[in-house]
Amino acid sequence: MIKCLIIDDEPLARSLVQEFLQHHPDIEVVQECSDGFEGVKAIMQHQPDLIFLDIQMPRITGFEMLELLDTAPGVIFTTAFDAYAIKAFEANAVDYLLKPFSQERFDAAVKKWLMQRSNKSANAGGSMPQEDAVQQPEEQVRIVVKAGNDIRIIPVGDVLYLEAYDDYVKVHTASGYFLKKKTMGYYEHTLSPTQFVRVHRSFMIALSQLTRIEPFEKDSHVALLKNGVRVPLSKTGYSRLKAVLGI
Incomplete structure (x- = not known):
């Protein structure tokens, strides 16, 4: 049957x-x-x-x-x-x-x-939706994740930053991080560029969480977030962040 x-x-x-x-x-x-x-x-x-x-x-x-x-x-x-x-x-x-x-x-x-x-x-x-599938409006304002047997709906306003993690993305929030089987490229394409900036191959930050940019070692920089996390900036990411901030 x-x-x-x-x-x-x-x-x-x-x-x-x-x-x-x-x-x-x-x-x-x-x-x-x-x-x-x-x-x-x-x-x-x-x-x-x-x-x-x-x-x-x-x-x-x-x-x-x-x-x-x-x-x-x-x-x-x-x-x-x-x-x-x-x-x-x-x-x-x-x-x-x-x-x-x-x-x-x-x-x-x-x-x-x-x-x-x-x-x-x-x-x-049996295959999962493809990365290049057409995005829907819901995907721009929330991220749905599974945490154990629970399902969580995370408004993008609650996201502090995103971090690449093997075949997943860590969605960092004030209450911890959640894994989503997506790529950083997917979120770079989906989330609003006025709210999130890809600052490194492995990191994307919420602009609302940025407090300052600090020098780090020779010719490199880090972004300091409100929760104290320091996110590395690649040269391209540093330039992109400065352009968004108008500096």
Whole structure:
């Protein structure tokens, strides 16, 4: 039996997917979820083969939910907004169903996933969203992270600085740091250049946290932040920081 989840904040939308799945007796709905927080926990618990996922939901979006997973199941997006289609396929979605969709369109999406699963040509949609995927407005104002079994939403105003850490980025806040599986280049492209500056290959600082720039050893400098942390500045980063500050 194939296990699936339905993750959508609209009860009628979940009911419609349930109804359409009656034409696919080999697919079992193991749980319905009304938001991305429930979705992450249900995926960890049930390890489904396939999920039907809405995008615009309370608390976190469908894309933000996928970023919290180490390995994603096959994903068929179900949404009322066509603006997310490009990002959905960049996130390796199997298909993108635009509400209201028909039984025929639904069946075609399921058939497509079954063929991919059988051929193993698309890794059952198991890849994570790509770094160069189109950014959404939410990503510019908050960072969603997983801390143990908890999910935290960090407003960018709470970020002190970012630090590269292997395949992750350390998001430093007053209450500690959190790991996000992204790159520094991603955040350099996503966060506002009037709020954050890439000052080193491994560091990006919030301008609101900068207190002063100090010389450090020969021909080098460090940025002193309000919490006392000293962040090294590369030559390029030093020039970029001075340009932003107008000095």
